[in-house]
Amino acid sequence: MTDYFYLIPIAIGLGLCGLAAFLWSLKAGQYDDLQGAAERILHQDDVPLSH
Amino acid sequence: MSCCGTGAELSMLAATDPREILLASRPIAGNLRQTDLSVPDVRCGACIHTVEKALGGLQGVNSARVNLSTKRVTIKWRADIDMPPPFIETLRNVGYDAHLFEVDSETKDATLSELIRALAVSGFAASNIMLFSVSVWSGAEPATRDLFHGLSALIALPTLLYAGRVFFRSAWQALRHGRTNMDVPISLGVSLAFGMSLYETAIHGPHAYFDASVSLLFFLLIGRTLDHMMRERARMAVKGLARLAARGALVQQADGSQTYLPVAEIKPGMTILLAAGERVPVDAMVTQGLSELDVSLVTGESVPQPAQPGAELRAGTLNLTGPLTITASAAANDSFLAEMLRMMEAAEQGRSTYRRIADRASSLYAPVVHLTALLTLIGWMFVEGDWHHAITIAVAVLIITCPCALGLAVPMVQVVAARRLFEAGIMIKDGGALERLAEVDTIVFDKTGTLTQGNPRLVDADKLDPAMLTLAGTIAAHSRHPFSRALASVALAAQPPISFDTIAEIPGCGMEAHMGGSVIRVGRPEWALNGVAGADINASSVVLSRDGKRLADFRFEDSLRTGAADSVAELKRDGFAIEVVSGDRETPVRALAASLGVAAFAGVLPGGKAEHVADLGKAGKKVLMVGDGLNDTPALMAAHASMAPASAADVGRNAADLVFLRDNLEAVPLAITVSREAQKLVRQNLALAVGYNFIAVPIAVLGYVTPLVAAIAMSGSSIVVVANALRLRGRRVSDEKRDAGAQKSIAMRMEPAE
Numbered sequence: 001m002t003d004y005f006y007l008i009p010i011a012i013g014l015g016l017c018g019l020a021a022f023l024w025s026l027k028a029g030q031y032d033d034l035q036g037a038a039e040r041i042l043h044q045d046d047v048p049l050s051h
Numbered sequence: 052m053s054c055c056g057t058g059a060e061l062s063m064l065a066a067t068d069p070r071e072i073l074l075a076s077r078p079i080a081g082n083l084r085q086t087d088l089s090v091p092d093v094r095c096g097a098c099i100h101t102v103e104k105a106l107g108g109l110q111g112v113n114s115a116r117v118n119l120s121t122k123r124v125t126i127k128w129r130a131d132i133d134m135p136p137p138f139i140e141t142l143r144n145v146g147y148d149a150h151l152f153e154v155d156s157e158t159k160d161a162t163l164s165e166l167i168r169a170l171a172v173s174g175f176a177a178s179n180i181m182l183f184s185v186s187v188w189s190g191a192e193p194a195t196r197d198l199f200h201g202l203s204a205l206i207a208l209p210t211l212l213y214a215g216r217v218f219f220r221s222a223w224q225a226l227r228h229g230r231t232n233m234d235v236p237i238s239l240g241v242s243l244a245f246g247m248s249l250y251e252t253a254i255h256g257p258h259a260y261f262d263a264s265v266s267l268l269f270f271l272l273i274g275r276t277l278d279h280m281m282r283e284r285a286r287m288a289v290k291g292l293a294r295l296a297a298r299g300a301l302v303q304q305a306d307g308s309q310t311y312l313p314v315a316e317i318k319p320g321m322t323i324l325l326a327a328g329e330r331v332p333v334d335a336m337v338t339q340g341l342s343e344l345d346v347s348l349v350t351g352e353s354v355p356q357p358a359q360p361g362a363e364l365r366a367g368t369l370n371l372t373g374p375l376t377i378t379a380s381a382a383a384n385d386s387f388l389a390e391m392l393r394m395m396e397a398a399e400q401g402r403s404t405y406r407r408i409a410d411r412a413s414s415l416y417a418p419v420v421h422l423t424a425l426l427t428l429i430g431w432m433f434v435e436g437d438w439h440h441a442i443t444i445a446v447a448v449l450i451i452t453c454p455c456a457l458g459l460a461v462p463m464v465q466v467v468a469a470r471r472l473f474e475a476g477i478m479i480k481d482g483g484a485l486e487r488l489a490e491v492d493t494i495v496f497d498k499t500g501t502l503t504q505g506n507p508r509l510v511d512a513d514k515l516d517p518a519m520l521t522l523a524g525t526i527a528a529h530s531r532h533p534f535s536r537a538l539a540s541v542a543l544a545a546q547p548p549i550s551f552d553t554i555a556e557i558p559g560c561g562m563e564a565h566m567g568g569s570v571i572r573v574g575r576p577e578w579a580l581n582g583v584a585g586a587d588i589n590a591s592s593v594v595l596s597r598d599g600k601r602l603a604d605f606r607f608e609d610s611l612r613t614g615a616a617d618s619v620a621e622l623k624r625d626g627f628a629i630e631v632v633s634g635d636r637e638t639p640v641r642a643l644a645a646s647l648g649v650a651a652f653a654g655v656l657p658g659g660k661a662e663h664v665a666d667l668g669k670a671g672k673k674v675l676m677v678g679d680g681l682n683d684t685p686a687l688m689a690a691h692a693s694m695a696p697a698s699a700a701d702v703g704r705n706a707a708d709l710v711f712l713r714d715n716l717e718a719v720p721l722a723i724t725v726s727r728e729a730q731k732l733v734r735q736n737l738a739l740a741v742g743y744n745f746i747a748v749p750i751a752v753l754g755y756v757t758p759l760v761a762a763i764a765m766s767g768s769s770i771v772v773v774a775n776a777l778r779l780r781g782r783r784v785s786d787e788k789r790d791a792g793a794q795k796s797i798a799m800r801m802e803p804a805e
Contacts (some may be wrong), residue, residue: 002195005198008202011182012179012202015175015178015179016175018175019171019172019175022171023168023171026164026167026168032118033118033119033120033121034120035119035120036099036117036118036119036120039095039096039099040096040099042096043096043097043099043100
């Protein structure tokens with residue numbers, strides 16, 4: 001059992017990563033317009049990558 | 052055109068002054084200015100595309116971005132161009148009505164983001180601590196158990212400090228003022244549970260309640276966040292409505308130059324140039340010009356009032372037909388609007404403060420719970436004399452009774468109810484309004500703009516000669532007068548337009564057009580006709596004439612708001628006492644009240660309305676006030692609950708508890724029905740929470756509660772309460788009667804004002 005304790009920091013670390021990612025996306029305004037984001041993907045013009 | 056463009060059909064509304072846009076915009080980084088517009092008709096992806104493309108193509112516009120959720124567009128434009136580009140006209144040309152949106156706070160809603168962050172943190176902590184707890188419950192060895200307890204404590208401490216602040220702050224506020232609210236037992240339970248678990252961990256004890264204290268926070272934050280989101284959404288929707296007060300005015304300076312000043316800077320004695328279609332910024336007197344004023348929003352009179360030199364104008368009235376030169380007679384904070392605001396404050400102070408049901412429940416609940424815990428402690432001390440064991444059991448009692456279900460019982464129901472109302476176009480400001488609305492037994496309606504549309508409608512349009520109607524309508528389309536608008540809307544629906552040589556509006560008289568040498572007039576009979584018999588004048592409000600000869604007569608009436616007759620009948624059937632209180636003249640008010648079969652009070656001054664509502668309140672009645680005008684605002688404030696249509700004056704919309712966005716007056720009975728259903732569910736939920744305690748408390752008092760039992764009991768009761776609240780959503784409005792049309796209009800003649 002104790003052999004697997006190294007998994008605990010990994011699990012908590014992954015959870016913290018998820019939490020940080022959520023807080024970042026919240027701050028970046030990704031939840032400001034959920035309806036708009038759903039529609040935009042269908043209508044926005046493609047912008048070719050500049051080579 | 053897109054799926055939802057309404058088409059720019061005869062937009063005879065006043066063009067928004069670019070100076071007003073400049074006034075409402077704010078500077079942002081990079082030498083740019085930002086303007087926010089509310090565009091209610093944006094509904095799909097194609098709309099986003101159209102709007103952004105149209106605005107983005109304008110000279111000087113840096114970027115335009117639509118927010119579909121809030122139906123707003125944010126435009127960033129270069130500050131170095133002297134006047135903002137014509138945003139609103141551009142949008143109107145592509146088929147979207149837009150109006151300026153108040154940008155009062157630069158930052159986004161700080162409370163909401165704090166709540167969401169707290170929710171995220173507590174969610175993370177709860178799930179991780181729960182994982183440790185599961186292994187402890189399934190019988191981990193003592194060493195592992197202690198390690199897991201320690202790790203749980205490490206996660207729980209920052210979470211409590213961060214996510215618990217919301218509750219601690221509010222509990223502290225309440226305690227400092229000598230009150231208790233729901234947050235007091237919550238804070239106490241959570242922190243005691245944490246403290247005791249910390250001690251247990253330190254002495255390597257078997258039972259720690261970290262999971263209970265953190266998951267409790269998580270559940271309660273869900274309720275709190277949903278509650279906040281519901282209020283915020285309603286507030287934004289109401290804020291996005293068109294502003295109906297002037298933001299500024301064109302002032303003629305002593306040296307002859309003209310400057311556009313914000314309303315607050317206008318002083319008595321200043322000369323103001325008021326174009327047709329603008330609102331009077333401050334109380335003023337007319338010095339030059341002839342026009343007609345729409346006063347319906349201010350006094351409740353539905354017929355436009357004439358304005359000639361010497362006439363007194365009230366702030367907030369709308370100049371309809373001709374340009375006026377006016378002299379300000381009062382500063383903005385001495386004007387009619389400010390007087391209404393003062394009356395509102397007075398009315399608010401007079402109203403007894405309403406205590407929310409959750410607060411009333413907790414003021415009973417908290418002492419009982421804390422007393423039980425204390426008695427448990429004393430009892431176990433008495434029986435065993437082991438203070439550690441006694442404290443453990445007492446804290447377990449506090450944890451098990453911590454009002455998780457109670458904290459969710461009320462907000463969950465109110466959130467679901469608010470959502471149902473939102474879908475029906477009714478915005479509710481907060482949960483307390485829903486509780487107050489459910490208690491209402493008397494309803495007071497305003498007349499103009501509330502029970503009626505506030506706009507005249509042509510009588511017997513189908514009996515008139517279509518050719519004449521088209522002729523009159525084409526001319527009328529060039530005027531803002533309500534009668535002209537009514538004529539134009541009926542006439543232009545059918546025929547191709549006719550062209551004239553010239554069309555001119557004669558303020559106070561009507562419209563005059565020249566076509567092939569003959570003069571065609573639409574307007575007052577005594578002006579449009581050469582020599583009329585006296586009897587004929589009374590028979591018609593507006594006459595169409597060619598060279599002084601009568602071609603057609605038009606009569607108008609103020610039509611009832613859609614669903615008004617049905618709604619009032621339904622409310623009467625349900626046993627509500629209904630009254631109409633209006634500032635309009637006796638005749639039209641009586642006619643309307645008689646047709647609806649309700650009591651009526653006419654010619655009531657704004658202060659009188661508030662007094663009337665307050666008197667009803669003193670007589671023990673719970674009054675719902677429904678009104679739209681500036682003159683209704685003190686009464687809206689004085690009433691137990693209040694509703695206003697979206698077309699109401701700005702102050703009224705802000706004062707009202709509920710705002711309904713659709714035309715149909717059925718919003719009133721619907722809101723009452725939903726609030727009563729919600730109230731029933733709230734009571735059920737409270738009963739469930741209390742019932743849960745009746746079972747759980749004896750178990751806890753007897754010392755049988757382990758962390759596992761606490762976790763199961765708490766989650767179980769929360770789920771039951773939430774599930775019960777969701778039943779409200781499934782319930783369809785029982786009387787889904789959609790016999791639309793059937794627009795009942797009553798004979799309420801609108802005659803030109805003398």
